[in-house]
Amino acid sequence: xxxxxxxxxxxxxxxxxxxxxxxxxxxxxxxxxxxxxxxxxxxxxxxxxxxxxxxxxxxxxxxxxxxxxxxxxxxxxxxxxxxxxxxxxxxxxxxxxxxxxxxxxxxxxxxxxxxxxxxxxxxxxxxxxxxxxxxxxxxxxxxxxxxxxxxxxxxxxxxxxxxxxxxxxxxxxxxxxxxxxxxxxxxxxxxxxxxxxxxxxxxxxxxxxxxxxxxxxxxxxxxxxxxxxxxxxxxx
Amino acid sequence: xxxxxxxxxxxxxxxxxxxxxxxxxxxxxxxxxxxxxxxxxxxxxxxxxxxxxxxxxxxxxxxxxxxxxxxxxxxxxxxxxxxxxxxxxxxxxxxxxxxxxxxxxxxxxxxxxxxxxxxxxxxxxxxxxxxxxxxxxxxxxxxxxxxxxxxxxxxxxxxxxxxxxxxxxxxxxxxxxxxxxxxxxxxxxxxxxxxxxxxxxxxxxxxxxxxxxxxxxxxxxxxxxxxxxxxxxxxxxxxxxxxxxxxxxxxxxxxxxxxxxxxxxxxxxxxxxxxxxxxxxxxxxxxxxxxxxxxxxxxxxxxxxxxxxxxxxxxxxxxxxxxxxxxxxxxxxxxxxxxxxxxxxxxxxxxxxxxxxxxxxxxxxxxx
Ligand SMILES: Nc1ncnc2c1ncn2[C@@H]1O[C@H](COP(=O)(O)OP(=O)(O)OP(=O)(O)O)[C@@H](O)[C@H]1O
Ligand SMILES: [Mg+2]
Numbered sequence: 281x282x283x284x285x286x287x288x289x290x291x292x293x294x295x296x297x298x299x300x301x302x303x304x305x306x307x308x309x310x311x312x313x314x315x316x317x318x319x320x321x322x323x324x325x326x327x328x329x330x331x332x333x334x335x336x337x338x339x340x341x342x343x344x345x346x347x348x349x350x351x352x353x354x355x356x357x358x359x360x361x362x363x364x365x366x367x368x369x370x371x372x373x374x375x376x377x378x379x380x381x382x383x384x385x386x387x388x389x390x391x392x393x394x395x396x397x398x399x400x401x402x403x404x405x406x407x408x409x410x411x412x413x414x415x416x417x418x419x420x421x422x423x424x425x426x427x428x429x430x431x432x433x434x435x436x437x438x439x440x441x442x443x444x445x446x447x448x449x450x451x452x453x454x455x456x457x458x459x460x461x462x463x464x465x466x467x468x469x470x471x472x473x474x475x476x477x478x479x480x481x482x483x484x485x486x487x488x489x490x491x492x493x494x495x496x497x498x499x500x501x502x503x504x505x506x507x508x509x510x511x512x513x514x515x516x
Numbered sequence: 517x518x519x520x521x522x523x524x525x526x527x528x529x530x531x532x533x534x535x536x537x538x539x540x541x542x543x544x545x546x547x548x549x550x551x552x553x554x555x556x557x558x559x560x561x562x563x564x565x566x567x568x569x570x571x572x573x574x575x576x577x578x579x580x581x582x583x584x585x586x587x588x589x590x591x592x593x594x595x596x597x598x599x600x601x602x603x604x605x606x607x608x609x610x611x612x613x614x615x616x617x618x619x620x621x622x623x624x625x626x627x628x629x630x631x632x633x634x635x636x637x638x639x640x641x642x643x644x645x646x647x648x649x650x651x652x653x654x655x656x657x658x659x660x661x662x663x664x665x666x667x668x669x670x671x672x673x674x675x676x677x678x679x680x681x682x683x684x685x686x687x688x689x690x691x692x693x694x695x696x697x698x699x700x701x702x703x704x705x706x707x708x709x710x711x712x713x714x715x716x717x718x719x720x721x722x723x724x725x726x727x728x729x730x731x732x733x734x735x736x737x738x739x740x741x742x743x744x745x746x747x748x749x750x751x752x753x754x755x756x757x758x759x760x761x762x763x764x765x766x767x768x769x770x771x772x773x774x775x776x777x778x779x780x781x782x783x784x785x786x787x788x789x790x791x792x793x794x795x796x797x798x799x800x801x802x803x804x805x806x807x808x809x810x811x812x813x814x815x816x817x818x819x820x821x822x823x824x825x826x827x828x829x830x831x832x833x834x835x836x837x838x839x840x841x842x843x844x845x846x847x848x849x850x851x852x853x854x855x856x857x858x859x860x861x862x863x864x865x866x867x868x869x870x871x872x873x874x875x876x877x878x879x880x881x882x883x884x
Contacts, residue, residue: 291660367766369759380759383752384771432771459763 281330281340282307282467283436283500290320290327290510293455297323305436310458310468312499314477315488315513316378317418317420321471324366324488325438326467330354341436345363356384360434364471366425370414374405377413377424381431391431400425401457437461440471455481460511475512479503487512540869547848554849555598561846569843573800575730577838578737582792583815584822584830586745586785588657592825593781594666596674599681603688604657604786609803610696611650613703616642616797620704622704639706645799650794651787657688658786659779667775669834685812692805700804703797711801720731733795739832740791744784748827757781761825810856812819814841817863823873832874837862 292311294309296322313321326332328339330351339346346354369377378398381389381492386418399406402423408416416424422442427438439458441449455477462468472478479485480500487508495508502508554560583605590598610726616635624637635642665684669677696744705711718861748754759767797803797813818837822829837859845851845856866873 327562328767331768350773351768352771352773355769361769363766363769367763367769369762370756371762372758378757379752380767380770380772383756426772487700 281305282342283469284326284338284340285324286338286340288324288327288339289335290323290332291335292323298334299492300423301488301491301493302337303486303493303496305467305469307467308462308465309483310470310481311463312324312472312482312485313468313488314472314475314485314502315476317473318490320491322357323360323491324364325440325469325471327445327504328354328438329359333359348352355432358433358435359438360429360432361438362440362442364444366418367452368413368416368421368424370430371413371415372407372502374411374413374416374424378405381428383387383431385393394431394433396492401430402427404485409449417439418445419447422446422450422454426454426461427485430461432465436467438469438471443472443474444471444475451477460463474516476503481483519612531601536869542561543865544833545870550849551847554847558849560849562720562722564650564719564724565846566843567719567724568575569838569846571583571724571726571730573839573842574835574841575838576732576733577835578741579795579799579834580818580838581834582737582740582795583811584818585827586789586821587816588821588825588827588830589757589781589785591819592827593757593778594677595825595853596666596677596784597681597816598661598666599678599816600661600665600684600688600765601683601785601789602808602810602815603692604661604808605653605789605793605811606692606803606805606808607657607688608790609797609807610653610692610793611653611703611790612646612794612797613803615646615649616704616706616881621875635704635706635725636708639708643709643724646798647791647794650792650797654790654793655783655787658782658789661786662782666849667778668828689805689809696805700802703801703803705798707875710713711799715830725765727799729799733799736791736795739842740788741767744788747784753777753780814856814859817859820863821866821873826873829873829875 281302282316285304286302287295288298288301294324301320301324303311313324320356323332327334328346330346330349336513344357346359349357361446369380372380372399375395377392378395382394385391385481400410405421405423405427408420413421418466426442428438442454446454451474458470459481470478470482479499479502485497485499485502486493487495487502495505497505528786579847583601586601586604587598590596590601593634607627619635619642622634624630624632624634626637644849645664648730659686665680666677669680709729711727711729712725714725714730716723716725718724748757756767756772759770759772759776764774769776791809793808796807814837818833820833820836822833840862841855841858843856
């Protein structure tokens with residue numbers, strides 16, 4: 281088991297956001313976490329990456345307990361969180377944003393090679409390399425956010441709604457890219473509102489509802505499940 | 517997500533903008549008329565006086581700029597005004613003063629001049645030492661200021677931080693008074709850097725002295741500003757500082773040790789203020805516990821004027837304020853004692869007419 285989350289209880293002040301969330305992810309998997317607005321999906325990712333601390337429960341990554349580790353050190357263990365809303369540094373250029381992604385690395389030559397491979401994957405970013413992050417379109421920002429995540433050499437990539445606000449064509453593209461990243465050896469925990477797409481590429485998936493996991497199964501199983509279809513796939 | 521702005525608030529904002537612009541135009545017109553009257557019509561002062569004023573304004577402005585950068589860096593990263601920053605500068609000024617005092621009492625006799633002391637035997641080394649000592653003291657003060665006073669309040673409301681900063685300022689000032697006594701101390705420079713020594717140029721038939729200490733200060737503050745700019749724009753630490761300023765949580769997700777970056781920001785701010793303090797000692801020649809107070813507030817004004825959070829803005833604001841303050845009283849034909857009033861009038865005006873400063877952008881809601 282690469283990632284093991286056990287009985288997470290997370291609060292925002294008095295708001296009880298996660299009420300005992302447990303799940304796991306094996307090396308090489310794409311695991312999807314789906315659920316409605318406010319279900320607590322982002323909260324799960326923020327707790328894994330250390331931005332939030334659980335009041336109870338544990339996060340174990342490759343045998344190491346994470347919940348006491350500060351976020352900047354969790355990054356160094358290979359857990360990279362691409363946050364909801366892209367969170368590009370608006371007043372840094374595309375290149376500088378990518379450099380920030382490689383912040384934990386020192387080998388200049390390797391960083392330059394990684395940047396070239398990001399540019400190969402996202403040629404659009406290469407054209408815009410000297411443009412400020414804040415002036416990019418939503419799709420370009422998403423590419424930059426994923427590229428910036430890749431610069432860190434993730435072994436586990438936490439993606440929070442990568443398809444949010446993108447045109448159907450771009451959503452297709454982003455999911456292709458996610459699959460490709462996974463095929464090259466990176467495990468992926470994917471949070472999505474676009475359940476259809478997420479379940480289609482996920483090995484396994486969990487359904488989160490108001491802070492609890494209410495269902496789990498393989499991506500295909502959940503795609504067939506009538507209650508999932510009812511609640512998240514627009515019901516037929 | 518953006519909150520939709522209702523039409524009535526929208527109209528109110530527009531009205532406000534008109535009022536600001538109107539006030540701005542009225543004041544500019546008045547100032548223009550006044551300055552035109554005094555400078556062009558009355559011709560009270562000759563060209564040499566203006567050159568002299570302008571020069572001393574530039575020199576002072578360079579020091580303001582160095583201090584202002586500290587306000588802006590810290591604001592950018594923590595959204596707080598570090599009102600103890602002037603005191604950090606004062607400690608640096610004392611560092612310079614005491615270095616010279618100590619070196620003056622170390623004998624360094626030669627056969628030609630048996631009474632020679634270290635200060636005059638090695639003037640350049642002495643100045644270098646003064647800067648090393650002053651900068652070290654101020655950088656250390658900045659570091660501990662953040663660590664002891666501000667870090668425990670990282671998640672407290674902004675107002676509490678502000679009050680703490682004012683408290684820290686008072687404590688440092690009184691500590692310096694207790695340690696060094698309240699009287700003003702004359703800073704004795706090496707003889708080659710005598711404050712009355714310099715190049716003399718002729719302007720419109722009159723001599724104008726360009727003092728060595730002034731030129732030295734101006735050149736050094738310019739170099740330090742260039743250095744800071746390179747640090748912020750081109751180095752990994754600079755990128756991390758900008759990342760923390762733009763989005764702290766995302767900086768964490770990149771692996772940035774935010775506490776460490778905040779500490780380093782205070783060290784850099786302190787170092788620049790320390791350099792300004794030593795310049796103050798060398799060029800102005802008087803220090804006491806109160807030395808940091810006015811330059812501190814004026815540098816704050818300069819930072820607001822340039823757009824708080826904006827580094828080139830702080831530099832520009834500092835230089836501008838120094839010059840305005842130096843030529844302002846003569847230009848408007850008012851008493852020279854009123855030069856401090858000019859700085860604070862500018863602060864009030866900027867806050868009314870253009871709160872975002874000259875180079876600043878409107879603060880996003882997310883930041884406020
Ligand atoms: N900073 C915060 N302060 C207080 N409550 C919060 C905060 N962030 C999230 N919450 C609450 O915690 C719950 C879970 O939020 P979370 O952002 O994890 O949901 P989500 O599943 O990611 O939703 P979405 O699909 O809209 O992104 C929600 O009820 C939300 O209102
Ligand atoms: Mg979310």
